[in-house]
Amino acid sequence: STELTQPPSVSVSPGQTARITCSGDALPLQYAFWYQHKPGQAPVLVMYKDYERPSGISERFFGSTSGTTVTLTISGVQAEDEADYYCQSADGSGTVVFGGGTKLTVL
Amino acid sequence: EVQLVESGGGLVQPGGSLRLSCAASGFTFTRYWMSWVRQAPGKGLEWVANIKQDGTEKYYEDSVKGRFTISRDNAKNSLYLQMNSLRAEDTAVYYCARADIIVVRGVIIPWLDSWGQGTLVTVSS
Numbered sequence: 001s002t003e004l005t006q007p008p009s010v011s012v013s014p015g016q017t018a019r020i021t022c023s024g025d026a027l028p029l030q031y032a033f034w035y036q037h038k039p040g041q042a043p044v045l046v047m048y049k050d051y052e053r054p055s056g057i058s059e060r061f062f063g064s065t066s067g068t069t070v071t072l073t074i075s076g077v078q079a080e081d082e083a084d085y086y087c088q089s090a091d092g093s094g095t096v097v098f099g100g101g102t103k104l105t106v107l
Numbered sequence: 108e109v110q111l112v113e114s115g116g117g118l119v120q121p122g123g124s125l126r127l128s129c130a131a132s133g134f135t136f137t138r139y140w141m142s143w144v145r146q147a148p149g150k151g152l153e154w155v156a157n158i159k160q161d162g163t164e165k166y167y168e169d170s171v172k173g174r175f176t177i178s179r180d181n182a183k184n185s186l187y188l189q190m191n192s193l194r195a196e197d198t199a200v201y202y203c204a205r206a207d208i209i210v211v212r213g214v215i216i217p218w219l220d221s222w223g224q225g226t227l228v229t230v231s232s
Contacts (some may be wrong), residue, residue, distance in 0.1 A: 035219070042224050043144075044222070093215045095154065095168075
């Protein structure tokens, strides 16, 4: 089965750049997607097909890929970016698998 | 505006059943796959099930296979999750989500572009 590995936490100061990684052997063969999830709110898609940004998502969010690792980069981090971030791909056709999630803390 | 509104959550005893509903509006329901995703207390997101536009294909996470059934009523723009033989570990907020798909080398890869606010299911005696 597909596994996606994320660091449990990332901390940055306001204005700095946050990089959240997601590793998985299947990622070179499939696309990755990223979600932002704040407590008590619905998750929000912030990146699709590795580096495509949905309409309404800040240009400070950037997606990239290298080998078996995909990275969500948030530049000029703001307090409002504090949230849990999840990567996602497929675990077999028609299914979904999430990474364990990364808690982004804005110091 | 896409709206997904879940309902049907609540407290149920272990071994019991519950049916979740999701009312969809603001988009052409028949054009999209739909999904259920859950989040147990203090845990991450966990995918539960997917259903194709016409209901002919359904996919389940291993731990719910044989216990949960995803279905949809396209005439009512509604998605459902029938949950039987519930266990304490099924306790979670359950989210309904709209799914788009891309096919890569014959593999269907869904992603979830709109989500509801969720409904809480608590399995406890």
